Amino acid sequence: MKKKLPVIILSLLLVSLLILGGLLFFTYQQKVTKTKSENKTLQSNVSDLNTRLQEKEDFISGQTEYINELTTQLADCQNTVNSEDEDSDDKKNDTTSSYEKKYPDLYAGATFSDDNTSDLKVYLTFDDGPSDLTPQVLDLLDKYNAKATFFVVHTDNEEYTSYLKEIVDRGHTLALHSYSHDYNKIYKSVDAFLEDFNQVYNWVYEETGVRPTLFRFPGGSTNGKTAVVNDIIAEMERRGFIYYDWNVSSGDGSNLTTTENILENVCTNVGNFDQPVVLMHDGAGKNATFKALPTILKTLADEGYEFCSLDEHLTPVQYKRK
Numbered sequence: 154m155k156k157k158l159p160v161i162i163l164s165l166l167l168v169s170l171l172i173l174g175g176l177l178f179f180t181y182q183q184k185v186t187k188t189k190s191e192n193k194t195l196q197s198n199v200s201d202l203n204t205r206l207q208e209k210e211d212f213i214s215g216q217t218e219y220i221n222e223l224t225t226q227l228a229d230c231q232n233t234v235n236s237e238d239e240d241s242d243d244k245k246n247d248t249t250s251s252y253e254k255k256y257p258d259l260y261a262g263a264t265f266s267d268d269n270t271s272d273l274k275v276y277l278t279f280d281d282g283p284s285d286l287t288p289q290v291l292d293l294l295d296k297y298n299a300k301a302t303f304f305v306v307h308t309d310n311e312e313y314t315s316y317l318k319e320i321v322d323r324g325h326t327l328a329l330h331s332y333s334h335d336y337n338k339i340y341k342s343v344d345a346f347l348e349d350f351n352q353v354y355n356w357v358y359e360e361t362g363v364r365p366t367l368f369r370f371p372g373g374s375t376n377g378k379t380a381v382v383n384d385i386i387a388e389m390e391r392r393g394f395i396y397y398d399w400n401v402s403s404g405d406g407s408n409l410t411t412t413e414n415i416l417e418n419v420c421t422n423v424g425n426f427d428q429p430v431v432l433m434h435d436g437a438g439k440n441a442t443f444k445a446l447p448t449i450l451k452t453l454a455d456e457g458y459e460f461c462s463l464d465e466h467l468t469p470v471q472y473k474r475k
């Protein structure tokens with residue numbers, strides 16, 4: 154009996170240890186499972202927040218574009234009032250600048266004529282693409298045998314990039330908007346604008362073999378940066394490029410603009426101009442524009458309008474030239 158006692162104690166001790174170990178292991182497993190599930194929830198929250206952040210960023214970017222568009226219109230009014238002052242300012246510009254020697258291949262040689270026709274023609278223009286909306290816009294335009302003009306912005310997305318060729322192949326005008334679309338960057342100086350423009354020009358040429366002659370300033374030509382834009386215009390025209398503003402805004406620069414607003418803005422204002430150039434956007438998130446487009450096409454087609462693309466032979470719509 155005396156010999157058996159330590160064995161019993163030892164056995165009890167071992168059993169206790171095993172039970173304790175089991176309990177500890179069970180608790181640990183529970184903690185691991187709980188942590189894993191918490192991690193999963195956190196990851197899903199982070200992903201949701203990222204998506205929402207992206208949506209907010211897209212929204213802000215859309216609003217910024219719209220604000221710039223409004224600034225353009227405001228500046229346009231101010232420019233009309235101050236046109237005489239600006240004329241005298243222009244004369245003070247330097248005759249030669251170092252940037253004139255840059256990018257010797259960046260020449261278009263386009264000149265426009267004043268040969269306007271009286272036919273019912275409307276010029277739809279789409280800024281900020283290519284995006285996932287572009288092929289859908291192209292299909293709609295095809296349906297109405299409509300030609301349009303696309304002022305494109307550089308994208309890293311390969312699929313979107315392939316739409317550049319689609320735009321050309323379907324008979325539309327491929328024009329340039331910007332490489333970075335970053336106002337703070339491109340309107341710093343003529344050099345900064347040229348550097349950005351040369352990049353988007355080369356990108357489009359490499360992708361399509363097309364050398365565009367038309368471009369549109371982000372925010373329009375009267376975007377509040379009057380002094381530098383005047384110099385940029387002079388330099389770009391010296392290189393044979395033609396810039397285009399617009400006279401009918403769909404208002405879709407703002408993401409708050411509804412499909413109904415876009416329809417009304419376009420359809421009621423097109424008739425006010427001999428050569429209506431309509432500003433729209435086919436950039437990411439412009440679903441309201443896409444939804445309005447079929448009715449715009451149908452309404453204007455029923456009114457007898459022909460949808461044409463812009464070319465260098467038309468008199469451009471330019472705020473500074475009005």
Ligand SMILES: [Zn+2]
Pocket residue numbers: 218280281330334371372
């Ligand atoms: Zn733009």
